[in-house]
Amino acid sequence: xxxxxxxxxxxxxxxxxxxxxxxxxxxxxxxxxxxxxxxxxxxxxxxxxxxxxxxxxxxxxxxxxxxxxxxxxxxxxxxxxxxxxxxxxxxxxxxxxxxxxxxxxxxxxxxxxxxxxxxxxxxxxxxxxxxxxxxxxxxxxxxxxxxxxxxxxxxxxxxxxxxxxxxxxxxxxxxxxxxxxxxxxxxxxxxxxxxxxxxxxxxxxxxxxxxxxxxxxxxxxxxxxxxxxxxxxxxxxxxxxxxxxxxxxxx
Amino acid sequence: xxxxxxxxxxxxxxxxxxxxxxxxxxxxxxxxxxxxxxxxxxxxxxxxxxxxxxxxxxxxxxxxxxxxxxxxxxxxxxxxxxxxxxxxxxxxxxxxxxxxxxxxxxxxxxxxxxxxxxxxxxxxxxxxxxxxxxxxxxxxxxxxxxxxxxxxxxxxxxxxxxxxxxxxxxxxxxxxxxxxxxxxxxxxxxxxxxxxxxxxxxxxxxxxxxxxxxxxxxxxxxxxxxxxxxxxxxxxxxxxxxxxxxxxxxx
DNA sequence: ATTGATGTTCGACAATGTCGACCACTGCTC
DNA sequence: GAGCAGTGGTCGACATTGTCGAACATCAAT
Numbered sequence: 001x002x003x004x005x006x007x008x009x010x011x012x013x014x015x016x017x018x019x020x021x022x023x024x025x026x027x028x029x030x031x032x033x034x035x036x037x038x039x040x041x042x043x044x045x046x047x048x049x050x051x052x053x054x055x056x057x058x059x060x061x062x063x064x065x066x067x068x069x070x071x072x073x074x075x076x077x078x079x080x081x082x083x084x085x086x087x088x089x090x091x092x093x094x095x096x097x098x099x100x101x102x103x104x105x106x107x108x109x110x111x112x113x114x115x116x117x118x119x120x121x122x123x124x125x126x127x128x129x130x131x132x133x134x135x136x137x138x139x140x141x142x143x144x145x146x147x148x149x150x151x152x153x154x155x156x157x158x159x160x161x162x163x164x165x166x167x168x169x170x171x172x173x174x175x176x177x178x179x180x181x182x183x184x185x186x187x188x189x190x191x192x193x194x195x196x197x198x199x200x201x202x203x204x205x206x207x208x209x210x211x212x213x214x215x216x217x218x219x220x221x222x223x224x225x226x227x228x229x230x231x232x233x234x235x236x237x238x239x240x241x242x243x244x245x246x247x248x249x250x251x
Numbered sequence: 252x253x254x255x256x257x258x259x260x261x262x263x264x265x266x267x268x269x270x271x272x273x274x275x276x277x278x279x280x281x282x283x284x285x286x287x288x289x290x291x292x293x294x295x296x297x298x299x300x301x302x303x304x305x306x307x308x309x310x311x312x313x314x315x316x317x318x319x320x321x322x323x324x325x326x327x328x329x330x331x332x333x334x335x336x337x338x339x340x341x342x343x344x345x346x347x348x349x350x351x352x353x354x355x356x357x358x359x360x361x362x363x364x365x366x367x368x369x370x371x372x373x374x375x376x377x378x379x380x381x382x383x384x385x386x387x388x389x390x391x392x393x394x395x396x397x398x399x400x401x402x403x404x405x406x407x408x409x410x411x412x413x414x415x416x417x418x419x420x421x422x423x424x425x426x427x428x429x430x431x432x433x434x435x436x437x438x439x440x441x442x443x444x445x446x447x448x449x450x451x452x453x454x455x456x457x458x459x460x461x462x463x464x465x466x467x468x469x470x471x472x473x474x475x476x477x478x479x480x481x482x483x484x485x486x487x488x489x490x491x492x493x494x495x496x497x498x499x500x501x502x
Numbered sequence: 503a504t505t506g507a508t509g510t511t512c513g514a515c516a517a518t519g520t521c522g523a524c525c526a527c528t529g530c531t532c
Numbered sequence: 533g534a535g536c537a538g539t540g541g542t543c544g545a546c547a548t549t550g551t552c553g554a555a556c557a558t559c560a561a562t
Binding site for chain 3: 003006007036037038039040043044
């Protein structure tokens, strides 16, 4: 691509490879995958190692992501406006709903979680910030693709028996999202789990993110697997409040 | 530096600049700081933007860190062995001590927090994972520099009136750390807060990280500002258990 | 209207990044 | 133990790319 620095693009491709899959890769494997000469790959890895973006295991010789990226990643969160404006609404939503709250945006055709409030109880939970989730199989994702043109989810993988994998079914579901202004996923990503999400709009009304609650399906939905209206209202209220702040910040 | 790719080093320098300071910088300011031509800086920023490591504000034209870094940062955590082996000891330590637990390692002459367990109560807390803390003003940091040669903390900034800023005082404190095998900071980073930390050793006994608890000084220390022996024992026990796992993994 | 800053573009060219050939080492098979 | 196939790594020639100076458009302040 003209006008960009090829070696930086190659370095980024290497980092992405290391972020996916098993997390540790050898020099030869990276070279084969990216169709680069080993000398080229080695020079890039040596440079990434020097700046702390990559570390090499001294026993196996394999490479993995380095500690400097953690600081960059969390620094990104500090300046992320979607997140900073949502935080004040996410905690109360978790308290009011009694469920975990997540805020997501689009990254590389997936949902990137930028904020996560634990369900307010004592259960063991893992933090999802930084995680990438599928667009079509999550409430957050369906909200994001319903209001975004150009997000063609190429392959609809099945995560559970309830995941929408037929393009026509997904299109109808997204039409419904646009009609009523929120989305749900009922055991579409994880068996026994459900979620509700609503769009967060930025300047000019563009959807820039989504906020949602998730938890056991029997708490998120009633006995007929319909999302509980009380939760829908809470999520939509929070989304509207955040959207107002996003819009107001630009005026 | 021979053998490395200069443009990748420059790109990393730009990302570091964006991670420090206000988080948003203009092209001209970046060029001045790094002594690069504006065309050079622009080409690097355009490339970083293309790979998602940087975003440009469409109104002000300023640049900031991009969303892709968040995913890379948290992917680093997934493969970080210090963290993955510490998790199982960190939660029980938080429960037993009733205080927040953090695990840190060295990055760029500072403490990088790689794991953080909230104090088990209802108070509002912010997650420190990814944060950089000063070595000389924290219990974690003192542990790390006590057992690491070559970590010369060049400038000892004062964070509170109790921060050790004289090299001789710090050296004596570090000698004491080596003698008794743990460190404390009593209101040295934050007024009213104290912490206790112990070293985590890897293969061959090398100190690769530290684990510590922190909280209000009246809970961490007795009325004479001495760290409570019960907490010291708990922290050291956890550190030893983790160290065994780190060592055992290599045999 | 002028000035001084900003971000952006473009083409010449010098510097750098690329890569083929080679190396040492390791693990596996026979 | 020898042979083989893989690994990560090095190095120098050279072709490609990254760099940068000059110019431009835009914007805010005076």
